[in-house]
Amino acid sequence: MPELPDVEEFKKYVDSTSLHKTIEKAKVKDTQVLENISAKKLEKELEANKLESTYRQGKYLFVKLSSGKYLLMHFGMTGKLKYFKDQKQEPEHTRLLLSFKNGYYLAYDNQRKLGKLGVVVNIDEYVKNKNLGPDVLDPDFDFKKFKQSAKGKKSMIKSFLMNQKIMSGIGNIYSDEILFQAKIHPKTKVNSLEENQLKKLFKFIKDVMQRSIDSRADPDNLPDSFIITHREKGEKCPGCGGKINKTTVSGRSAYYCPNCQKN
DNA sequence: CCTATAGCCTGACGGC
DNA sequence: TGCCGTCAGGCTATAG
Numbered sequence: 257m258p259e260l261p262d263v264e265e266f267k268k269y270v271d272s273t274s275l276h277k278t279i280e281k282a283k284v285k286d287t288q289v290l291e292n293i294s295a296k297k298l299e300k301e302l303e304a305n306k307l308e309s310t311y312r313q314g315k316y317l318f319v320k321l322s323s324g325k326y327l328l329m330h331f332g333m334t335g336k337l338k339y340f341k342d343q344k345q346e347p348e349h350t351r352l353l354l355s356f357k358n359g360y361y362l363a364y365d366n367q368r369k370l371g372k373l374g375v376v377v378n379i380d381e382y383v384k385n386k387n388l389g390p391d392v393l394d395p396d397f398d399f400k401k402f403k404q405s406a407k408g409k410k411s412m413i414k415s416f417l418m419n420q421k422i423m424s425g426i427g428n429i430y431s432d433e434i435l436f437q438a439k440i441h442p443k444t445k446v447n448s449l450e451e452n453q454l455k456k457l458f459k460f461i462k463d464v465m466q467r468s469i470d471s472r473a474d475p476d477n478l479p480d481s482f483i484i485t486h487r488e489k490g491e492k493c494p495g496c497g498g499k500i501n502k503t504t505v506s507g508r509s510a511y512y513c514p515n516c517q518k519n
Numbered sequence: 520c521c522t523a524t525a526g527c528c529t530g531a532c533g534g535c
Numbered sequence: 536t537g538c539c540g541t542c543a544g545g546c547t548a549t550a551g
Contacts, residue, residue, distance in 0.1 A: 259544055288528080315545080332545055334529080349529085368528050370545055411522060420546080429544045506523065509542080 258331035260392065260425030261468035263317055266329075266337050267310045270319060270362075273339035274307050277356040284373075286351040289366060291328065291374035301325060301375045302354065311379060313391045314424025318379050325375050328382070332370030338363045389423040392461050397423060402458045406446050413449065414442035415506040417461070425465065428508045429484060433468075434460045435510075436483040436495075441517045442503065442510040448519075487511045 258266070282302035284295035293301075305321040312318070318326040329335070338347050339362050346353065347365035352373055354362040364373060376382045389405075390397040405422050416422065417431040426434065435442050437460040440453060449457070471477035475484045481494045489502040493513040501514045 262544075330545085332528090333543065334545095366528095367530070368543085368545095370528060372546090409521090415522085418545090427544050431544095507525085508545090 258315055258333075258335055259427035259430050260312075260315060260465055261430070261471075261473040263312055263315050263331065263425075264469050265473040266331070267312045267317055269337055269339070270307065270310050270317075273360075274354075274356070274362050275309070276306055277358055277360070279303055279305050279307070279354050280357045281355040283353045283355075284351070285353060286369065288369045289351045289364075289371055289373050291372040293374050298352075298373065298375060302327065313379070313383060314388060314420055315427070316383075316388070316424075318376060318382075325377055326379060328372065328374040328376045329364060330372040332366060332368060332372070334368040335364065335366040335371040338365060387421045389419070389421050392423045392425045393465055399455065399458045402461075403451075403454055406449070406454060409446035411446055412442065412505050413440060413444045413446050413457075414508075414510055416446045417457075418506075418508070423461075426461070428510075429487070430464055430468065432487065432511050433464050433482055433484050435517060436512060437464060439516050439518075441519045442505050442512050444519050483511060483513070 279302050282299040284290065284298055287295050290298060301323065302321070305323055308320040308322055310317060310319050315330060317329045319329065320326050339360060341360050346361065347363050349365050349367040350363040351366050352364040409416055414431050414435060417426045417434060418428065434457065438453065438456040440457065468478065478484055483494065486492060486494055486500055489500060491500045493500055493516060495513060495516045498513055498515040500511055503510050
């Protein structure tokens with residue numbers, strides 16, 4: 257699930273439930289999601305701290321601790337958060353469980369274990385080491401930078417949009433939406449795009465992401481004119497009424513309208 | 520340098 | 536009912 261709008265939703269979730277509460281106990285329930293840290297160390301870094309504030313870049317969430325360090329969360333395909341009081345409500349695949357002094361819990365749940373948890377001292381350094389590109393909603397990420405990054409790229413536009421080293425936040429679902437809105441076929445080569453197509457793409461990157469955040473990352477709240485709500489082979493295209501098609505781009509399934517997205 | 524592909528994990532679903 | 540293949544909103548290491 258978690259692309260930029262979803263992680264933004266998680267950020268707001270932490271903000272509204274868990275900030276400024278003391279962590280009494282931290283329990284790592286699965287070590288496979290840990291990034292360069294032992295369970296014991298992570299628990300120690302968390303216990304007796306408060307969660308002070310949250311930062312998001314792309315699909316990464318950083319939660320500042322009173323120690324000054326950050327708890328790093330990445331959600332992979334199936335990660336989510338849950339704040340609850342009754343222990344019976346603990347999610348099935350909880351990988352990290354924080355118990356606050358007020359009796360509530362915050363669980364990091366991740367069925368497929370493709371996400372990451374860690375401790376980060378310096379966000380900029382972490383981002384640099386990961387080679388993570390600018391967040392697509394960052395105002396500094398402007399058309400000039402977008403165009404520059406597209407220069408000479410031979411890859412297909414869908415994988416380009418999803419490449420977190422170039423720009424961060426867009427995943428499989430929202431890349432389909434952006435391409436649908438811009439009326440560009442997912443397999444189009446980046447270096448074959450005209451200036452006006454790049455302009456359109458850039459506009460819809462920002463638009464689709466912002467609208468999805470405004471819709472609280474819930475596809476049910478998105479307009480019927482979006483392809484996300486019709487993302488299944490054979491479904492009706494909200495643009496022309498034709499049939500949605502499915503193909504594969506760099507190992508991921510891409511849904512598009514062959515009539516509206518000719519190239 | 521670049522881009523494309525297999526592999527990591529678990530569970531849900533559909534066909535036989 | 537049971538088994539098997541396929542697929543899932545991500546990322547990384549490796550191959551070409």
